[in-house]
Amino acid sequence: MLWILCLPNASLFLLLLPCFPAQDGGGNEQSTDVISAWEGDSINIICPVNGSQYQVGMYLRVIRQNLDVAYFPKEESPSVNPAFANRVESSKEGETLRITLHRLQESDSEIYVCSEFLNINDNPKEIYRKTTIVVVKAKSRRALEQSPLHANPEQGQSVSITCVMKSSPEGAKFYLLRTHVQPGTVLSVSHLNLSEVSPAFGNRLGYSREGNRAVVTLHKLQEQDSDIYICAQDVEGSPLLSASGTMLLVKEVEQACEKSSWDFYALVTVMALLFFALVCCILYRVDVKKYFQKKKPNEVYEDMSYNSRRSTLVRNNTYSRGE
Secondary structure: OOOOOOOOOOEOOOOOOOOOOOEOOOOOEOOEEEEEEEOOOOEEEEEEOOOOOOEEEEEEEEOOOOEEEEEEEOOOOOEEOHHHOOOEEEEEEOOEEEEEEOOOOHHHOEEEEEEEEEEEOOEEEEEEEEEEEEEEEOOOOOOEEEEOOEEOOEOOOOEEEEEEEOOOOOOOEEEEEEOOOOOEEEEEEOOOOOEEEOOOOHHHEEEEEEOOEEEEEEOOOOHHHOEEEEEEEEOOOOOOEEOOOEEEOOEOHHHHHHHHHHHHHHHHHHHHHHHHHHHHHHHHHOOOHHHOOOOOOOHHHHHHHHHHHHHHHHOOOOOOOOO
């Protein structure tokens, strides 16, 4: 996996999620997307559409400014807010509506909500379909200092992310966001020191703050924790300021150990086969049968001895005869 960190000085604007959850027609809560982009770039906001016969159109709204970005009727051309004129495009793709925002500005940092407008038996109804947090990063300002810029721990280890804020106004709120692989809010801490932690980290996150210095520690890291993490501070009435970010890539220790074990077993197996082949070669070249065969008696020697004794016993002494 290739990781590229391109997070220079950034300024972003983040708002609290609306008090109502995004839900589909059946009341199921929708997930929240986080999109991070540079000024001047384009982004796509995906709105789910159920294709109901009662559907009249789809709204794209921003929460804090409380205005409609655009309205997309089912059978007519869309109407776009003058503030977004010539910067909005849309296309229907199956059961989704793709809305593209071009030439992003820092003021476009907002919470966008897709809501579907239905008319059921002359009873108008609006259903929230999707919430998307858009973070537009400016290239000219740096509001927070964050370290380290990157970390490469092993699974099970911990990493501490330090964020130093230039100022800490009363009522400011602190965030730790992950913005690429699994975008979302990891930690949010209010000015009353009330914190909310993402369920993905549960009891694996530690937080401490002293003055303008905040430290977030992520414990028992897992491979799926690999992402880019950004510290941010929300000041009421102004854009939320952010740091450059920390790229976190967690090593796969278990797989490395497993690979080493298999390499060791393969080496032992090869050595055993080579040794067996060497032994077979030696035994093939040496005639070992003679070392294990039972020696036969020397029949020739026995026969000669017997014949010799026999000849001696029956021989007649011609000189002993009186004849």
